[in-house]
Amino acid sequence: MPPKPAFPPVAEQMKVIRRHAVDLLPEEELLAKLERSRATSTPLIVKLGFDPTRPDLHIGHTITLRKLRDFQRLGHTVAFVVGDFTALIGDPSGRSATRPPLSREEVDANARTFADQVFRILDQERTVIRYNSEWLSPMGFEEVLRLASRYTVARMLERDDFQARYASGSPISIHELLYPLAQAYDSVALAADIELGGTDQRFNLLVARDIQREYGVEPQVILTLPLLEGTDGRHKMSKSYDNWIALTDPPEEMYGKTMSIPDELIAKYWRLGLDSTEADVAAVANGLDAGDNPRDWKRRLAHALVAEYHGEDAASAAAAHFERLFVRHDLPEEIPEVTVSLDGDVAPLPWVLRAAGLASSTSEGRRLVEQGGVSLDGERVADPGLLLESGRTAVIQVGKRRFARVTLSGEPT
Protein backbone atom coordinates (compact mmCIF):
# COMPACT_ATOMS: atom_id res chain seq x y z
CA MET A 1 0.00 0.00 0.00
CA PRO A 2 1.23 3.48 -0.73
CA PRO A 3 1.93 5.57 2.32
CA LYS A 4 -1.03 7.47 3.65
CA PRO A 5 -1.12 10.62 1.57
CA ALA A 6 -0.42 13.85 3.34
CA PHE A 7 -2.38 16.33 1.30
CA PRO A 8 -0.82 19.80 1.25
CA PRO A 9 -3.09 22.81 1.71
CA VAL A 10 -5.35 23.43 -1.25
CA ALA A 11 -3.76 26.72 -2.26
CA GLU A 12 -0.41 25.00 -2.43
CA GLN A 13 -1.84 22.17 -4.49
CA MET A 14 -3.45 24.61 -6.87
CA LYS A 15 -0.15 26.31 -7.46
CA VAL A 16 1.44 23.06 -8.56
CA ILE A 17 -1.56 22.04 -10.63
CA ARG A 18 -1.79 25.34 -12.47
CA ARG A 19 1.77 25.30 -13.74
CA HIS A 20 1.79 24.91 -17.54
CA ALA A 21 -1.95 24.31 -17.62
CA VAL A 22 -3.82 25.74 -20.58
CA ASP A 23 -7.39 24.99 -19.58
CA LEU A 24 -8.42 24.23 -16.03
CA LEU A 25 -12.16 24.05 -16.12
CA PRO A 26 -13.95 24.85 -13.95
CA GLU A 27 -11.50 25.94 -11.32
CA GLU A 28 -14.11 26.33 -8.58
CA GLU A 29 -15.06 22.69 -8.93
CA LEU A 30 -11.46 21.67 -8.60
CA LEU A 31 -11.13 23.75 -5.45
CA ALA A 32 -14.17 22.05 -4.01
CA LYS A 33 -12.88 18.61 -4.91
CA LEU A 34 -9.50 19.35 -3.36
CA GLU A 35 -11.08 20.67 -0.18
CA ARG A 36 -13.23 17.61 0.16
CA SER A 37 -10.35 15.28 -0.63
CA ARG A 38 -8.26 16.88 2.03
CA ALA A 39 -11.04 16.90 4.59
CA THR A 40 -11.81 13.24 4.05
CA SER A 41 -8.25 12.12 3.27
CA THR A 42 -9.42 10.63 0.01
CA PRO A 43 -7.21 10.90 -3.05
CA LEU A 44 -8.77 12.32 -6.19
CA ILE A 45 -8.93 10.07 -9.23
CA VAL A 46 -6.93 11.64 -12.00
CA LYS A 47 -7.63 10.06 -15.34
CA LEU A 48 -5.59 9.82 -18.49
CA GLY A 49 -6.62 7.84 -21.49
CA PHE A 50 -4.11 5.95 -23.56
CA ASP A 51 -4.69 4.94 -27.12
CA PRO A 52 -3.01 1.56 -27.58
CA THR A 53 -2.57 2.11 -31.31
CA ARG A 54 0.48 4.24 -30.57
CA PRO A 55 2.58 2.75 -27.85
CA ASP A 56 5.63 4.86 -28.51
CA LEU A 57 5.78 7.75 -26.12
CA HIS A 58 7.65 10.85 -27.07
CA ILE A 59 8.84 14.00 -25.38
CA GLY A 60 5.52 15.66 -26.04
CA HIS A 61 3.71 13.08 -23.92
CA THR A 62 5.94 13.73 -20.97
CA ILE A 63 4.27 17.08 -20.37
CA THR A 64 1.09 15.32 -19.38
CA LEU A 65 2.93 12.55 -17.57
CA ARG A 66 4.80 15.02 -15.39
CA LYS A 67 1.56 16.69 -14.53
CA LEU A 68 0.19 13.34 -13.46
CA ARG A 69 3.23 12.81 -11.34
CA ASP A 70 2.59 16.20 -9.75
CA PHE A 71 -0.81 14.92 -8.74
CA GLN A 72 0.70 11.76 -7.34
CA ARG A 73 3.13 13.78 -5.28
CA LEU A 74 0.19 15.68 -3.89
CA GLY A 75 -1.24 12.36 -2.81
CA HIS A 76 -3.73 11.63 -5.57
CA THR A 77 -4.28 8.52 -7.62
CA VAL A 78 -3.72 8.22 -11.33
CA ALA A 79 -6.10 6.09 -13.33
CA PHE A 80 -4.86 5.05 -16.72
CA VAL A 81 -7.41 3.87 -19.17
CA VAL A 82 -6.03 1.64 -21.84
CA GLY A 83 -8.44 2.16 -24.67
CA ASP A 84 -8.39 -1.42 -25.86
CA PHE A 85 -12.06 -1.26 -26.72
CA THR A 86 -12.00 2.22 -28.20
CA ALA A 87 -9.04 1.16 -30.31
CA LEU A 88 -11.60 -0.78 -32.28
CA ILE A 89 -13.06 2.56 -33.22
CA GLY A 90 -9.92 4.59 -33.60
CA ASP A 91 -9.82 8.09 -32.21
CA PRO A 92 -10.69 10.45 -35.00
CA SER A 93 -8.97 13.34 -33.17
CA GLY A 94 -6.88 15.39 -35.48
CA ARG A 95 -7.00 12.74 -38.13
CA SER A 96 -8.18 13.19 -41.62
CA ALA A 97 -9.01 9.55 -42.16
CA THR A 98 -10.60 6.63 -40.42
CA ARG A 99 -8.16 4.52 -38.50
CA PRO A 100 -7.83 0.81 -39.02
CA PRO A 101 -8.75 -1.18 -35.91
CA LEU A 102 -6.27 -3.30 -33.98
CA SER A 103 -6.12 -6.92 -33.03
CA ARG A 104 -6.25 -8.12 -29.43
CA GLU A 105 -2.56 -9.15 -29.52
CA GLU A 106 -1.45 -5.78 -30.81
CA VAL A 107 -3.38 -4.00 -28.11
CA ASP A 108 -1.84 -6.13 -25.37
CA ALA A 109 1.68 -5.75 -26.66
CA ASN A 110 1.22 -2.01 -27.03
CA ALA A 111 -0.18 -1.66 -23.55
CA ARG A 112 2.83 -3.44 -22.07
CA THR A 113 5.26 -1.26 -23.98
CA PHE A 114 3.32 1.74 -22.85
CA ALA A 115 3.49 0.76 -19.18
CA ASP A 116 7.26 0.24 -19.40
CA GLN A 117 7.72 3.75 -20.68
CA VAL A 118 5.21 5.45 -18.47
CA PHE A 119 6.75 4.26 -15.24
CA ARG A 120 9.97 6.00 -16.08
CA ILE A 121 8.08 9.04 -14.92
CA LEU A 122 5.13 7.90 -12.86
CA ASP A 123 4.92 6.37 -9.43
CA GLN A 124 3.69 2.84 -9.92
CA GLU A 125 2.27 2.66 -6.39
CA ARG A 126 -0.18 5.41 -7.06
CA THR A 127 -1.24 4.29 -10.50
CA VAL A 128 -4.15 2.12 -11.49
CA ILE A 129 -4.33 0.70 -14.99
CA ARG A 130 -7.73 -0.22 -16.35
CA TYR A 131 -8.83 -1.52 -19.74
CA ASN A 132 -11.97 0.09 -21.03
CA SER A 133 -13.19 -3.15 -22.60
CA GLU A 134 -13.98 -4.03 -19.00
CA TRP A 135 -17.09 -1.86 -19.04
CA LEU A 136 -17.59 -1.05 -22.71
CA SER A 137 -17.53 -4.61 -23.97
CA PRO A 138 -20.50 -5.90 -21.95
CA MET A 139 -22.69 -2.96 -22.92
CA GLY A 140 -25.59 -4.18 -25.00
CA PHE A 141 -27.03 -2.31 -27.92
CA GLU A 142 -29.71 -0.96 -25.66
CA GLU A 143 -27.12 0.56 -23.34
CA VAL A 144 -25.26 2.05 -26.26
CA LEU A 145 -28.45 3.64 -27.49
CA ARG A 146 -29.05 5.06 -24.08
CA LEU A 147 -25.57 6.56 -24.05
CA ALA A 148 -25.88 7.87 -27.60
CA SER A 149 -29.21 9.52 -26.88
CA ARG A 150 -27.51 11.83 -24.40
CA TYR A 151 -25.69 13.79 -27.05
CA THR A 152 -26.67 15.46 -30.29
CA VAL A 153 -25.24 15.31 -33.76
CA ALA A 154 -24.93 19.07 -33.93
CA ARG A 155 -22.82 19.19 -30.79
CA MET A 156 -20.69 16.32 -31.98
CA LEU A 157 -20.07 18.01 -35.29
CA GLU A 158 -18.82 21.08 -33.47
CA ARG A 159 -15.54 19.29 -33.19
CA ASP A 160 -13.27 21.00 -35.65
CA ASP A 161 -11.78 17.83 -37.08
CA PHE A 162 -15.20 16.39 -37.81
CA GLN A 163 -16.23 19.70 -39.24
CA ALA A 164 -13.18 19.86 -41.47
CA ARG A 165 -13.69 16.35 -42.69
CA TYR A 166 -17.34 16.91 -43.35
CA ALA A 167 -16.68 20.16 -45.16
CA SER A 168 -13.99 18.65 -47.33
CA GLY A 169 -16.24 15.76 -48.28
CA SER A 170 -14.19 13.11 -46.46
CA PRO A 171 -16.08 10.17 -45.06
CA ILE A 172 -16.99 10.04 -41.38
CA SER A 173 -18.34 6.74 -40.15
CA ILE A 174 -21.13 6.76 -37.59
CA HIS A 175 -19.01 4.79 -35.16
CA GLU A 176 -16.43 7.55 -35.12
CA LEU A 177 -19.04 9.86 -33.69
CA LEU A 178 -19.35 7.37 -30.88
CA TYR A 179 -15.71 7.67 -29.89
CA PRO A 180 -16.03 10.73 -27.68
CA LEU A 181 -19.04 9.10 -26.01
CA ALA A 182 -17.11 5.93 -25.29
CA GLN A 183 -14.24 7.93 -23.87
CA ALA A 184 -16.73 9.89 -21.82
CA TYR A 185 -18.25 6.73 -20.48
CA ASP A 186 -14.82 5.72 -19.23
CA SER A 187 -15.02 8.72 -16.95
CA VAL A 188 -18.40 7.54 -15.73
CA ALA A 189 -17.08 4.05 -15.02
CA LEU A 190 -14.07 5.37 -13.15
CA ALA A 191 -15.86 8.25 -11.50
CA ALA A 192 -12.94 10.38 -12.59
CA ASP A 193 -12.43 13.63 -10.71
CA ILE A 194 -10.04 15.14 -13.16
CA GLU A 195 -9.01 14.21 -16.65
CA LEU A 196 -5.86 15.40 -18.35
CA GLY A 197 -5.02 15.68 -21.99
CA GLY A 198 -3.36 17.82 -24.62
CA THR A 199 -5.24 20.89 -25.76
CA ASP A 200 -6.45 18.87 -28.75
CA GLN A 201 -8.41 16.71 -26.30
CA ARG A 202 -10.45 19.59 -24.93
CA PHE A 203 -13.60 18.56 -26.76
CA ASN A 204 -13.49 14.92 -25.69
CA LEU A 205 -12.76 15.86 -22.11
CA LEU A 206 -15.70 18.22 -22.01
CA VAL A 207 -18.12 15.67 -23.46
CA ALA A 208 -17.30 13.47 -20.49
CA ARG A 209 -18.61 16.13 -18.11
CA ASP A 210 -22.01 16.09 -19.76
CA ILE A 211 -22.19 12.34 -19.89
CA GLN A 212 -21.12 11.98 -16.27
CA ARG A 213 -23.85 14.35 -15.25
CA GLU A 214 -26.38 12.32 -17.25
CA TYR A 215 -25.33 9.23 -15.37
CA GLY A 216 -25.47 10.92 -12.00
CA VAL A 217 -21.71 11.06 -11.51
CA GLU A 218 -20.05 14.27 -10.36
CA PRO A 219 -18.52 15.84 -13.48
CA GLN A 220 -14.78 15.78 -13.85
CA VAL A 221 -12.60 18.82 -14.00
CA ILE A 222 -10.60 19.06 -17.19
CA LEU A 223 -6.98 20.04 -17.36
CA THR A 224 -5.33 20.53 -20.72
CA LEU A 225 -1.65 20.98 -21.33
CA PRO A 226 0.24 22.57 -24.18
CA LEU A 227 1.22 20.57 -27.21
CA LEU A 228 4.89 20.59 -28.00
CA GLU A 229 5.93 21.13 -31.60
CA GLY A 230 8.05 18.39 -33.08
CA THR A 231 11.53 18.65 -34.54
CA ASP A 232 10.16 20.28 -37.67
CA GLY A 233 8.95 23.16 -35.53
CA ARG A 234 5.66 23.23 -37.36
CA HIS A 235 3.34 20.43 -36.31
CA LYS A 236 2.67 19.06 -32.89
CA MET A 237 5.03 16.26 -32.04
CA SER A 238 3.62 13.06 -33.39
CA LYS A 239 4.75 9.82 -34.87
CA SER A 240 2.59 10.41 -37.89
CA TYR A 241 4.39 13.63 -38.73
CA ASP A 242 7.71 11.91 -38.25
CA ASN A 243 8.90 14.82 -36.15
CA TRP A 244 9.05 13.07 -32.82
CA ILE A 245 11.68 12.31 -30.23
CA ALA A 246 10.76 8.99 -28.69
CA LEU A 247 11.59 8.15 -25.09
CA THR A 248 13.04 4.93 -26.41
CA ASP A 249 15.18 6.55 -29.08
CA PRO A 250 18.82 5.57 -28.69
CA PRO A 251 21.02 8.32 -27.21
CA GLU A 252 22.65 9.50 -30.46
CA GLU A 253 19.29 9.61 -32.15
CA MET A 254 17.73 11.57 -29.32
CA TYR A 255 20.63 13.98 -29.23
CA GLY A 256 20.69 14.52 -32.98
CA LYS A 257 16.96 15.01 -33.25
CA THR A 258 17.11 17.59 -30.50
CA MET A 259 19.89 19.42 -32.28
CA SER A 260 17.68 19.69 -35.32
CA ILE A 261 14.86 21.62 -33.68
CA PRO A 262 14.52 25.23 -34.79
CA ASP A 263 16.23 27.73 -32.49
CA GLU A 264 12.93 29.37 -31.55
CA LEU A 265 11.84 26.20 -29.87
CA ILE A 266 14.80 25.88 -27.52
CA ALA A 267 13.18 27.71 -24.62
CA LYS A 268 9.90 25.87 -25.02
CA TYR A 269 11.64 22.52 -24.95
CA TRP A 270 13.45 23.53 -21.80
CA ARG A 271 10.21 24.53 -20.21
CA LEU A 272 8.02 21.65 -21.27
CA GLY A 273 10.29 18.86 -22.38
CA LEU A 274 12.44 18.68 -19.31
CA ASP A 275 11.81 18.42 -15.64
CA SER A 276 12.97 21.99 -15.20
CA THR A 277 12.35 24.61 -12.58
CA GLU A 278 11.24 28.14 -13.30
CA ALA A 279 14.76 29.27 -12.55
CA ASP A 280 16.19 26.96 -15.23
CA VAL A 281 13.71 28.22 -17.75
CA ALA A 282 14.50 31.82 -16.89
CA ALA A 283 18.20 31.17 -17.25
CA VAL A 284 17.71 29.86 -20.76
CA ALA A 285 15.46 32.73 -21.78
CA ASN A 286 17.79 35.33 -20.33
CA GLY A 287 20.81 33.74 -21.91
CA LEU A 288 19.22 33.67 -25.34
CA ASP A 289 18.00 37.26 -24.95
CA ALA A 290 21.48 38.30 -23.97
CA GLY A 291 22.77 36.96 -27.25
CA ASP A 292 24.19 33.59 -26.26
CA ASN A 293 24.85 31.32 -29.19
CA PRO A 294 21.66 29.25 -29.49
CA ARG A 295 23.78 26.26 -30.36
CA ASP A 296 25.15 26.12 -26.83
CA TRP A 297 21.74 26.11 -25.20
CA LYS A 298 20.58 23.55 -27.67
CA ARG A 299 23.53 21.35 -26.84
CA ARG A 300 22.74 21.62 -23.16
CA LEU A 301 19.14 20.80 -23.91
CA ALA A 302 20.08 17.76 -25.97
CA HIS A 303 22.46 16.64 -23.27
CA ALA A 304 19.88 17.05 -20.55
CA LEU A 305 17.25 15.13 -22.48
CA VAL A 306 19.51 12.21 -23.21
CA ALA A 307 20.76 12.21 -19.63
CA GLU A 308 17.22 12.00 -18.34
CA TYR A 309 16.40 8.86 -20.29
CA HIS A 310 19.79 7.21 -20.75
CA GLY A 311 22.04 8.65 -18.06
CA GLU A 312 24.95 11.08 -18.00
CA ASP A 313 27.48 8.81 -19.68
CA ALA A 314 25.24 8.11 -22.61
CA ALA A 315 24.59 11.82 -22.96
CA SER A 316 28.28 12.63 -23.14
CA ALA A 317 28.86 9.85 -25.63
CA ALA A 318 25.98 11.06 -27.76
CA ALA A 319 27.40 14.58 -27.72
CA ALA A 320 30.80 13.29 -28.82
CA HIS A 321 29.20 11.24 -31.54
CA PHE A 322 27.36 14.28 -32.82
CA GLU A 323 30.56 16.34 -32.85
CA ARG A 324 32.35 13.69 -34.81
CA LEU A 325 29.70 13.04 -37.43
CA PHE A 326 28.08 16.37 -38.05
CA VAL A 327 30.56 18.97 -36.98
CA ARG A 328 33.79 17.31 -38.09
CA HIS A 329 32.30 14.93 -40.66
CA ASP A 330 34.37 11.99 -39.46
CA LEU A 331 33.40 8.37 -39.49
CA PRO A 332 31.33 7.16 -36.55
CA GLU A 333 32.99 5.13 -33.81
CA GLU A 334 31.11 2.02 -34.73
CA ILE A 335 30.34 0.97 -38.25
CA PRO A 336 28.07 -1.98 -38.88
CA GLU A 337 29.68 -4.88 -40.71
CA VAL A 338 27.77 -6.28 -43.66
CA THR A 339 28.64 -9.18 -45.88
CA VAL A 340 27.13 -9.33 -49.32
CA SER A 341 27.33 -12.40 -51.50
CA LEU A 342 27.76 -11.86 -55.19
CA ASP A 343 26.51 -14.12 -57.92
CA GLY A 344 29.54 -13.52 -60.05
CA ASP A 345 32.98 -11.97 -59.63
CA VAL A 346 31.79 -8.41 -59.76
CA ALA A 347 28.70 -6.41 -58.99
CA PRO A 348 27.68 -2.85 -59.81
CA LEU A 349 27.79 -0.40 -56.93
CA PRO A 350 24.06 0.44 -56.90
CA TRP A 351 23.27 -3.24 -56.58
CA VAL A 352 25.70 -3.56 -53.69
CA LEU A 353 24.08 -0.58 -51.95
CA ARG A 354 20.75 -2.29 -52.11
CA ALA A 355 22.14 -5.65 -51.01
CA ALA A 356 23.89 -4.00 -48.06
CA GLY A 357 20.71 -2.27 -47.01
CA LEU A 358 22.08 1.19 -47.74
CA ALA A 359 19.49 1.87 -50.41
CA SER A 360 15.94 0.64 -50.73
CA SER A 361 16.31 -0.43 -54.34
CA THR A 362 18.96 -0.65 -57.02
CA SER A 363 17.42 2.31 -58.76
CA GLU A 364 17.53 4.29 -55.54
CA GLY A 365 21.18 3.32 -55.18
CA ARG A 366 21.87 4.47 -58.69
CA ARG A 367 20.29 7.83 -57.98
CA LEU A 368 22.27 8.26 -54.80
CA VAL A 369 25.51 7.68 -56.69
CA GLU A 370 24.51 10.03 -59.46
CA GLN A 371 23.82 12.74 -56.94
CA GLY A 372 27.15 12.39 -55.25
CA GLY A 373 25.75 10.92 -52.08
CA VAL A 374 27.91 7.83 -52.00
CA SER A 375 31.51 7.46 -51.00
CA LEU A 376 33.75 4.42 -50.94
CA ASP A 377 36.53 4.44 -48.35
CA GLY A 378 36.14 8.18 -48.11
CA GLU A 379 36.26 8.79 -51.86
CA ARG A 380 33.14 10.12 -53.47
CA VAL A 381 31.96 7.94 -56.35
CA ALA A 382 30.31 9.48 -59.37
CA ASP A 383 29.89 6.55 -61.72
CA PRO A 384 26.82 4.40 -61.08
CA GLY A 385 28.28 1.77 -63.37
CA LEU A 386 31.26 1.18 -61.09
CA LEU A 387 31.89 -2.52 -60.57
CA LEU A 388 33.13 -3.88 -57.26
CA GLU A 389 35.09 -7.12 -57.16
CA SER A 390 34.39 -9.93 -54.78
CA GLY A 391 36.75 -10.35 -51.87
CA ARG A 392 36.92 -6.62 -51.36
CA THR A 393 36.01 -4.84 -48.12
CA ALA A 394 35.15 -1.19 -48.13
CA VAL A 395 33.56 1.40 -45.92
CA ILE A 396 30.61 2.76 -47.81
CA GLN A 397 28.90 5.95 -46.75
CA VAL A 398 25.55 7.08 -48.05
CA GLY A 399 24.51 10.60 -47.23
CA LYS A 400 25.64 11.88 -43.87
CA ARG A 401 24.27 9.22 -41.63
CA ARG A 402 24.38 5.82 -43.27
CA PHE A 403 27.55 3.80 -43.00
CA ALA A 404 28.54 0.19 -43.47
CA ARG A 405 31.77 -1.77 -43.74
CA VAL A 406 30.82 -4.01 -46.59
CA THR A 407 32.60 -7.22 -47.46
CA LEU A 408 31.87 -8.70 -50.85
CA SER A 409 31.93 -12.45 -50.86
CA GLY A 410 32.02 -14.51 -54.04
CA GLU A 411 30.32 -17.43 -52.37
CA PRO A 412 26.75 -17.76 -53.47
CA THR A 413 24.68 -18.44 -50.37
Next chain:
RNA sequence: GGAGGGAUACCGAAGCGGUCAAACGGGGCAGACUGUAAAUCUGCUGGCUCAUGCCUUCGGAGGUUCGAAUCCUCCUCCCUCCA
Protein backbone atom coordinates in the same frame (compact mmCIF):
# COMPACT_ATOMS: atom_id res chain seq x y z
C1' G B 1 -35.23 4.66 -53.67
C1' G B 2 -33.72 8.75 -57.35
C1' A B 3 -30.05 12.22 -59.62
C1' G B 4 -25.18 13.79 -60.15
C1' G B 5 -19.81 13.72 -59.05
C1' G B 6 -15.40 10.96 -57.93
C1' A B 7 -11.31 6.87 -57.29
C1' U B 8 -4.12 8.91 -60.35
C1' A B 9 2.35 7.48 -57.46
C1' C B 10 4.01 8.24 -49.75
C1' C B 11 -0.06 12.39 -49.21
C1' G B 12 -2.87 16.30 -51.80
C1' A B 13 -3.84 17.28 -56.82
C1' A B 14 -3.39 18.00 -62.61
C1' G B 15 -3.91 15.10 -66.93
C1' C B 16 -9.24 13.38 -70.34
C1' G B 17 -6.60 8.78 -77.10
C1' G B 18 -0.22 9.09 -78.81
C1' U B 19 5.03 13.90 -77.26
C1' C B 20 2.89 10.04 -69.85
C1' A B 21 6.95 6.70 -65.55
C1' A B 22 2.54 10.74 -65.67
C1' A B 23 2.39 18.59 -64.41
C1' C B 24 2.32 21.09 -59.62
C1' G B 25 2.50 21.31 -54.09
C1' G B 26 3.72 18.70 -49.55
C1' G B 27 6.68 14.91 -47.61
C1' G B 28 11.14 12.08 -48.22
C1' C B 29 16.25 11.51 -50.00
C1' A B 30 20.89 13.68 -51.90
C1' G B 31 24.18 17.97 -52.81
C1' A B 32 25.86 23.10 -51.47
C1' C B 33 25.99 26.15 -47.34
C1' U B 34 25.91 25.97 -41.85
C1' G B 35 26.95 25.62 -34.96
C1' U B 36 23.06 22.16 -36.51
C1' A B 37 19.93 16.23 -38.67
C1' A B 38 17.60 24.08 -38.60
C1' A B 39 16.82 27.87 -42.47
C1' U B 40 17.96 28.77 -47.56
C1' C B 41 19.30 27.26 -52.52
C1' U B 42 19.85 23.04 -56.18
C1' G B 43 18.77 18.18 -57.84
C1' C B 44 16.28 13.54 -57.37
C1' U B 45 11.89 10.94 -55.89
C1' G B 46 8.27 3.00 -59.95
C1' G B 47 11.46 -1.29 -60.67
C1' C B 48 15.61 -4.04 -63.14
C1' U B 49 23.63 -7.00 -61.74
C1' C B 50 26.32 -2.63 -64.52
C1' A B 51 21.05 -0.04 -69.05
C1' U B 52 20.75 7.37 -74.25
C1' G B 53 18.05 -0.27 -72.82
C1' C B 54 14.18 -3.33 -70.74
C1' C B 55 9.87 -4.29 -67.42
C1' U B 56 5.47 -2.89 -64.45
C1' U B 57 1.99 1.30 -62.85
C1' C B 58 -3.12 5.63 -62.96
C1' G B 59 -9.73 1.49 -57.82
C1' G B 60 -10.86 -4.01 -60.00
C1' A B 61 -12.23 -7.17 -64.32
C1' G B 62 -13.18 -7.20 -69.39
C1' G B 63 -13.55 -4.56 -74.26
C1' U B 64 -12.66 -0.79 -78.48
C1' U B 65 -8.05 0.98 -80.95
C1' C B 66 -1.96 0.47 -84.59
C1' G B 67 -1.88 2.90 -79.59
C1' A B 68 -5.69 4.01 -73.30
C1' A B 69 -4.54 7.11 -66.99
C1' U B 70 -7.55 9.16 -70.94
C1' C B 71 -13.25 5.92 -74.82
C1' C B 72 -17.07 1.66 -73.71
C1' U B 73 -19.26 -2.33 -70.31
C1' C B 74 -19.68 -4.52 -65.63
C1' C B 75 -18.00 -4.59 -60.48
C1' U B 76 -16.14 -2.38 -55.75
C1' C B 77 -15.63 1.84 -52.71
C1' C B 78 -16.38 7.16 -51.62
C1' C B 79 -18.84 12.10 -51.83
C1' U B 80 -23.03 15.57 -52.71
C1' C B 81 -28.14 16.71 -53.37
C1' C B 82 -33.33 15.01 -53.37
C1' A B 83 -36.68 11.36 -50.81
